[in-house]
Amino acid sequence: MSDQTSRIAPIWLTSLLVLVGVLCLVAGIVYFTKSASTLPSFFPGHDVTIHRKHTRSGLGAIGLAVIAFVAAAFMMRRRA
DSSP, X not given: OOTTTTBSSOHHHHHHHHHHHHHHHHHHHHHHHSOTXXXXXXXXXXXXXXXXXXXXXXXXXXXXXXXXXXXXXXXXXXXX
């Protein structure tokens, strides 16, 4: 059996989950370290008049990163 067919999911799906996890992790770090007025304009929550940090958005992004990494690890398992 080849390496590709012995996995639970295709390798491209695992790679996509890892990429999504990394992007969510970076977004979470940005939400924790930047105030709402200094967030990049394409980030949800960017507001020039607010000077607080978006803690809930940061926790949500990091939570999604953890879920994506766990799913990627699950996808890398071999079939029984």
